[in-house]
Amino acid sequence: EAGVAQSPRYKIIEKRQSVAFWCNPISGHATLYWYQQILGQGPKLLIQFQNNGVVDDSQLPKDRFSAERLKGVDSTLKIQPAKLEDSAVYLCASSYSGGTPDTQYFGPGTRLTVL
Amino acid sequence: GENVEQHPSTLSVQEGDSAVIKCTYSDSASNYFPWYKQELGKRPQLIIDIRSNVGEKKDQRIAVTLNKTAKHFSLHITETQPEDSAVYFCAARSLGADKLIFGTGTRLQVFP
Numbered sequence: 155e156a157g158v159a160q161s162p163r164y165k166i167i168e169k170r171q172s173v174a175f176w177c178n179p180i181s182g183h184a185t186l187y188w189y190q191q192i193l194g195q196g197p198k199l200l201i202q203f204q205n206n207g208v209v210d211d212s213q214l215p216k217d218r219f220s221a222e223r224l225k226g227v228d229s230t231l232k233i234q235p236a237k238l239e240d241s242a243v244y245l246c247a248s249s250y251s252g253g254t255p256d257t258q259y260f261g262p263g264t265r266l267t268v269l
Numbered sequence: 270g271e272n273v274e275q276h277p278s279t280l281s282v283q284e285g286d287s288a289v290i291k292c293t294y295s296d297s298a299s300n301y302f303p304w305y306k307q308e309l310g311k312r313p314q315l316i317i318d319i320r321s322n323v324g325e326k327k328d329q330r331i332a333v334t335l336n337k338t339a340k341h342f343s344l345h346i347t348e349t350q351p352e353d354s355a356v357y358f359c360a361a362r363s364l365g366a367d368k369l370i371f372g373t374g375t376r377l378q379v380f381p
Binding site for chain 2: 158185187194195196197198199202204209210245257258259260261262263
């Protein structure tokens with residue numbers, strides 16, 4: 155079974171620039187999550203999709219972050235404009251249904267450095 | 270909302286010794302508690318999980334215990350090996366919610 159795919163793996167940008175990350179979940183997984191992991195901390199949920207609908211985006215800084223999952227499969231997360239404090243690893247995860255405690259499988263992450 | 274605290278932040282043990290990592294949670298409605306292992310520069314990987322209807326679960330050298338009354342759960346690794354060195358995260362999920370709330374992580378170092 156192929157795992158969660160993410161790209162790019164690394165990105166370096168200057169503050170105020172924009173950046174986009176892509177995630178392709180495990181085939182058949184209806185639920186997709188984007189997490190932000192700041193160095194030395196645990197992952198923090200930014201947004202959760204169930205198919206192509208948003209379930210939870212309460213921790214997403216909506217003035218600069220946006221995410222979509224238009225066809226209910228792959229997803230993109232965008233930051234515009236980036237700030238220094240956005241430097242982190244952005245992890246995508248997926249699970250089968252999300253309705254009951256389902257295992258979340260993580261992708262390799264995108265390490266973002268904002269200069 | 271749910272809050273998860275994890276201790277210790279770092280743990281050093283000699284190869285062959287046991288390691289214990291503890292987490293406490295705030296929401297008594299939480300019903301699912303996974304543990305993830307994250308090696309440097311790699312993705313978090315689930316190593317064991319426990320649901321609220323079970324008090325203990327074991328998988329070879331790894332075990333997790335849950336005390337619902339005290340609202341804490343622990344990861345036990347026996348006969349540690351150098352390859353167990355990594356950051357371990359606990360997490361909790363509340364009944365009726367989908368999202369996991371993660372602890373701050375424990376960096377485990379196993380010295381040969």
